[in-house]
Amino acid sequence: MSGRTTWDLSTARFAIYYAPPEAGRWWEEGSRWLGRDAITGRFLDAPKVPGLSCTVHDATVDARRYGWHGTLKAPMRLAPGARLGDLREVALAVAARHGPFTLAMRPGVLPAGSGQRSDFAGFVALCPGAGATPVNVLAEDCVRAFETLRAPLTDAETAKRRAQSLSSRQGEYLAAWGYPFVFDEFRFHMTLSDRVGTSDAAAIVDWWQPRVQTLGPMCVDSLAIFVEPAPGAPFVLHERFALGGRA
Template sequence: MSGAAWGAEARFALYYAPSRESAWWPAGSTWLGRDAQSGERCAQPQPPGLTRALAALTDAPRRYGWHGTLVAPFRLGACVTQDDVLAAARAWALAQQAFALPVEAATLGDFVALRPADEHGEAHIRELASNALQSLDGLRARPSAEDLARRLAAPLSERQRALLLEWGYPYVFDEFRFHMTLSSSLADAGERATLLAWWRERTPALGPLAVDQAALFVEPALGEPFVLWQRLPFSPGVQHGDRKDMQHDEVSSQ
């Protein structure tokens, strides 16, 4: 068996996570205050103008780790093992081609997040997530009646309700919006503006995200911090876009 033996309550997720060699990994992990792969806490910056510590504004995304969702967290179906998940995710990743994704800092409701900077990038990452969802759907347990009732109680459109019933999550396919969360929900517009300004100043120097891998994250038990379990490099063949020299990480386990 590869890696840790997770318990029956564990949830698995397929996320995009920047390479550890990329400037984006330490930038995001330091911002959130936790490296999801090593488990180490990071000293967070303090953007000028904030009256609260950044830690208080990033507690929700800190639990999930620095990532962008491709396939939302799910429990394993009957007779599905963690090795089955790893094998399926690794095979899926090796069938993908790397591409560069320009991003920008933006607000999503009361949150601050990184988002694709143009419609082409948005469509490309949506296609990747849709393909991943379809490829891994046979691994997940169907939601319990209690979980389903809880989710259906949320304010969802008819389309989102239909997607939830079929795919276990309402924000997939045409409802999918790729983002990498930079804050908890913040009622204070001034705080959102301060965080947004900090990231807009730094994002150009970091450049596009190199989408050359995905990662399996695990929530060991309900409410515990997610950990980056396995990195999954994409095919080393011909890459999309102009960045022909993007490097590929070796699969690593924690």
């Protein structure tokens, strides 16, 4: 947990993420892959991957800044008058409404979207197979419950999102919820790369496939507040909240 509790609330962003238990192998493996531990802030040596045209470090520049996580409520600035204590209260309430569950994760490629070069596959991520309903329910609760604490998007933030060529429904969600990929447009995932070419994507998937089998189901037993202390700064895990209200 981050020891810092004060930030410039006009610029800091807060996100509600899932992060694997810090003492477990899922946390260690994912943090090592990205090259940074979002709890300690320590930089790590990423593995070497056969068939990858660049280093893992170069393939994970953006992903590393966000840390090893799965998004439940996308990064947001706090609304005027809202405080970190308000965020904690909502997190405690949401966590108490949901029990722990497991997800069978598998690596795959998520689409790059329109406007990308034809030789770019998209980005690689771990996604759940069957049995994703509990995490979808948890994410929907997070999207709704934290909404009163979210500051409106700036014009620049909105323009950046709309540059992704959103569908009409995604555009409506962006306007209403500050993020286009919610509810029926949501797909839980844990990012393994930035946008990469098709051959690099295949190399990453091949590297992760046997490892997810060895690691086994991912235990979702908490949600966490992550903080971006200043624009462009690495996100850090500030505090966890156990599902089911466990201590």
